[in-house]
Amino acid sequence: MEWTMAPSGMAEAAGKVIAGLLEIGREAYYVGGCIRDELLGRPVHDMDLTTSALPEEVMGLFTRCIPTGLEHGTVTVLQDGYSFEVTTYRTESGYADHRRPEHVFFVSDVKEDLRRRDFTINAICCGLDGVLVDPFGGARDLSARLIRCVGSAEERFDEDALRMLRCIRFASVLDFAVAKNTWRGLLRQRDKLAHIAVERVRSETERIIEGPHPWRGLGLLARSGLLSRGKAPFPWTGSILAAAAAILPGIGELQSARLRWALLLHALGQSAASADELLRAWTFPGATRSAVARVLRVREAWDAALASAPEGDGAEEALRR
Known part of the structure; x- marks a missing residue:
């Protein structure tokens, strides 16, 4: 596959990992977000790979590996300065907490692996030959x-x-x-x-x-x-x-994320104090909470100055007082 939106070094390194898996008689593909973004012409920042090889086969094949999530079939392979999550084809069942599967089963058909994914645009894979495996019409939905x-x-x-x-x-x-x-x-x-x-x-x-x-x-x-x-x-x-x-x-x-949050919370009628409490409950870090509160306090000072100004005075005169 020819990559136009991924760094050439990363694409070449990922290709080596796929080629290594093919050499031992296993299937292997680029999968998910990297395919989606390449088809959309958006920058590709990382590449995930899927394979019919079992995790122990992946770890036996590549010398530099991290057992990221063996119970879910995922091994991180380090190749030429890049890291790639290589995951065995799998199906899942038993989502008791509506988040994580209780049971994972390794399978041999890549289409079964794609079937467990969230959205059609993320359920596309592609081999070194550039041929898409797209059983659920993800490329069509990207075009639409x-x-x-x-x-x-x-x-x-x-x-x-x-x-x-x-x-x-x-x-x-x-x-x-x-x-x-x-x-x-x-x-x-x-x-x-x-x-x-x-x-x-x-x-x-x-x-x-x-x-x-x-x-x-x-x-x-x-x-x-x-x-x-x-x-x-x-x-x-x-x-x-x-x-x-x-x-x-x-x-x-607005380029600043903190300004975006401050503007949104102001539009929702939040004071600096209430915004700080809300962001704390949402687990925002202290630096973000403080920055947003500072912006809202400036807004509050401005509103207070305007409210206290005699009728007909401009904002600058009010603040000067």
Whole structure:
């Protein structure tokens, strides 16, 4: 496969890993996000590989390996200064906590491995010959700019409730639409977000707010009602969040993530003190909380100065006093 969006050194190193697996009679492919981003013309920052080789075979073949997650079939292979997660084809079952599978079974068919993945655009793999293995129409959905679950959306979201936020994050970052059946499945399963750790919810929400199309993500979050169903407090109805999204078209122009959060929390009517409490509950680091609170205190001082100014005085005169 010819890579145009990945660093040449990384692509060459990954190709060596795949070639090594092929030489011992096993199948091996590039898989997931690297294929998605290459097809979209977006920069490829890392490459995951999938193989029919068992983890012990992978570790026996390559001299520099890290047993990242042997119970799930994942070995990190170090090659030419790059690291690659190499995962054995697998199926999963028994998601008791709506997050992690209780049972993992290694299989020999790559299509069965792709079947367990979240969205069609992530369920594509490709070999050294450049031929796509795409049993669920992921390339078609990329062309249609559509986020669609592999198989039943309700089942995918029930298995891992964080996928609902990932759905909105991909739609926001890529500026894609969400397929109707996928959206219906999300709405039916949205209460399951209560099972997901606050840190994971915060991480996905950060990627939405700090991404290239945050207003789109905010609109989808408002329509879904997801965040109010999580473990962290989210004291706004969908209509309030939707109104905030509507008046923040310029949020995407702000390069500073902290300014984006400050602007959003201001639009939602939060004071510096209440914003600090909210961000603490969402497990934001102290530096972020302090920076956002400082911006909001400036806003509060400005509003207070305007409120205390005699009628007809300008803002500069009010602040000068």
